[in-house]
Amino acid sequence: MTRGYIEGLLSSFPKLMIEGQQHTTVETDAVRYVYQPLFEDMYAVLITTKNSNIVQDMDTLQLVANAIPEICQFGSQDDIVENALQLLSVFDEIVSLGHRENIDMAKLKAIIAMDSHEEKIQDIIEKNKEKEAKLELKRKAKMFEMQRKNAAKAGITGAFPSTGGIGSMGDAFGSKNSSNFAEPEQSTYNNEYSPKPTTSAPATRGMQLGRKTKGAEMLTSLNDQVVHVSTDEHISVVVNRDGGLENMEIKGDLSLIISEDDKNATSIRIACLQDDSIQYKTHPNIDKNQFNESGILTLKNQTRTFPLNQPVGVLKWRFVGQSEDSIPLSINCWPSATGDGSCEVNIEYELNSVHMTLQNVIISIPVESGAQPVVGDIDGSYDFNRSTNTLDWQISVIDRNHKTGSMDFVINTENLNSFFPVSVGFDSSTSYCQVQVLEAISENQSVEFSSSSKITPDQYYVI
Template sequence: MVLLAAAVCNRTGKAIISRQFVEMTRARIEGLLAAFPKLMSKGKQHTFVETESVRYVYQPLEKLYMLLITTKASNILEDLETLRLFAKVIPEYCRNMDESEIIDQAFSLIFAFDEIVALGYRENVNIAQIRTFTEMDSHEERVFMAVRQTQEKEARDHMLKKAEELRKMKTKGGTGSGPWSPGFGGGGGGGSNSVGRLDTPVIDTTHNEPVKSYTSTSKPSGLSKAMKLGSKTKDVDTFVDQLKSEGEHVTSPASAPSTTVSKMSTPALNQEGVHLRVEEKIVVQAGRDGGLQNLEVFGLIKLKVSDERYGKIKIGILNNDSKGVQIQTHPNIDKKLFNASSYIALKNAEKPFPLHQEIGVLKWRFQTLDESFIPLSINCWPSDSGNSCDVNIEYELEQPNLELNDVVITIPLPSSHGGPIVNDCDGEYTHDRSKNQMIWSLPVIDSANKTGSLEFSIPGHPEDFFPVSVSFVSVKSYCDIQVTEVLSLDDVPVKYSSEVFFYVDKYEIV
């Protein structure tokens, strides 16, 4: 069947809510709904009426009608079955079948309608599945939020306790300078007693070292600058144990894989019969004193067909790139069709795409030495101050349309020395003693969080802190090449799923 629209209307044909599943103007749907009451004949028990172009299938709901508008070629038995499912959805959200309550629950009803019908075709769902899909309840989100609230409360309590201790120390001992030299660009001794706003403390489970995360409301100095936080996990453990006792499976942070690896290796959920994966990787090598030595981006669109009905298809591609990428299709793809209309299809129209195989259909490459194309610039300034080296490292997002997730900046440290003294940090940091590295982590860098810095001091020489390496992932394409639609060879829309991964292959400042 092809369902054009679903609506709840009153006896005069006025639409209370209406959802169109194909492209249709507002005037057109209003005209169809207004014509509906005039076509009904009194005294007849039919549940449908027809015109020259459409069929109305309806069911009374007290003073209202649940109405489906379909094509005349659709199967009337399937229409009636779909109508009964729509009629069952209404009482799930509305106790009283009146206009005011229908309007109050309009968005919930429309979301439920979308679960029943997609692109004019009935989905194989029942009431319980519709309820589950629309609620979108997430156990992982509830665990995350509960743990985060507990950690934030612990951090606030710890901050107030430390602030009180520092005030007492200052009252007893005056405002003498701190026990270490300030970082490059940092202030002097302990003249300010302002305390930074502390965010969630996190424990590095590999090395049992506290990770500091704060954003200063005013730049702290003296002892408060390098204050490191521990984390009490008693309440968190109690909460997790309670969940386990209730039969819930909770993965501990120590056993969880790294975010980047899990994102790249986990297949997308709810894959349709046609699934497309847009994958890009970037290689960057930049100089420590500025200048781009190399930037390369390699892109690939992979297609996986898992439903034999959709073996013969064509894929619409939108190329918004303005950088000048080099694009190449697979040898079995119709290159003339792609150049003429940006559709990917096989040369042999009688041959379907392979089933249950992920195959590359389109690839591209971009290479440049122009610094303006670098996604994230890193500026590392080590400064020799006698017995130690003050290091100031900054990042800046150069492509504001990108959103970089799980950013990790790794700075090598001199060997045979103690841990660094961190004076200022946007985000979180970890000292990896086994690898002699400072690991600076930021959950997201985007247009609202374009810049940040890290300052620390440690004995060494300026050349000890290179090369600096960077890793991140993103769900936005760097070259902005997108999949827009999937059609059968007869130009009928095919339901598909897609995902985008942009990640780092190698990114170094040498």
């Protein structure tokens, strides 16, 4: 597409909008405009082909609209111009080559803060290597000093050079880049198993008082335990407002990080939900038969080892839901016109997967620009986000003891369709597919390990 064509599409958009119209889409013969008000006289606009998926387009637009206030706090035209480069960078993370990237608001915030999960892992690995190098240096320095003293006692004066302080030891021990402190050799484990190398060094951060980052917590965990196992699930759900499941998919993976040589052949025994609708897939270098028979993830070739200080994926799984009962959290939104130009909206949730605990739950209901919701009874709290025109219902914890909740509000509009799509976000450290690490085994003996688990909603909508 040429620049002139794009400028023509943008200049046509204001002419196509009809004042007072409640829709957030408008079409021409060639394209569709999906838009959402941001600030006064300012819109977020997504231009797509007419045959594109409208649900995905609205999801992408919602992510764009949520990202802009994270960068532009004041919402003025000058603010947009001042932060144009950062906005373009964020848009490029969301849409690349005309296609939506697999990214959510949490990941986007991490990118904006330059504090991504990959950087944290890399920081942990680098800090572990530095710590090991310093310990090795101290050990060799102590050994060298003992040898020098023993030689002096034996009357051998010229056997060792004099040490004029720690700085003169450089030639005796070699620099940090010498063989004493070189990177560990690549394991005989298949290179396909190793993660992709990072293209840049991790960012250096200054001291921050009173704040313990997730990276620091994970570093502490890795320092405490030689074996660390992490499970990560991503969930995508689209439910029809009238009932019925449009789409549900969960993808998960289990990764292993080992930090000491004597544990680099460790096996992991896990428990997981046995269901025909869940497909488990082990890495080619993992013994599939042993996993199917006993739930043990171990190397097929016992002469191989896992690479050190690197997250290694050993198991993946995929679940496709077939009914609305399979979604972890069901949402019912019931808007009804009152006959006086207003709507009364009742919305409720119920936890279907009672083994899960959801934290920091936010259920976002879109509202029309200029409308003011009046909230009545509510379980939890709420926030009216004017920058995104959403009523955000906030629940701190949903679990088996707090399975249900409701909220109702009144708003001055009669457009029943304006309250959709309802979006859901949450944090959770419990696996939907109930994947649990039971034991870490090295040389036929149980060893201590640490584990972490999380599930991330990539998209969760009632449309």
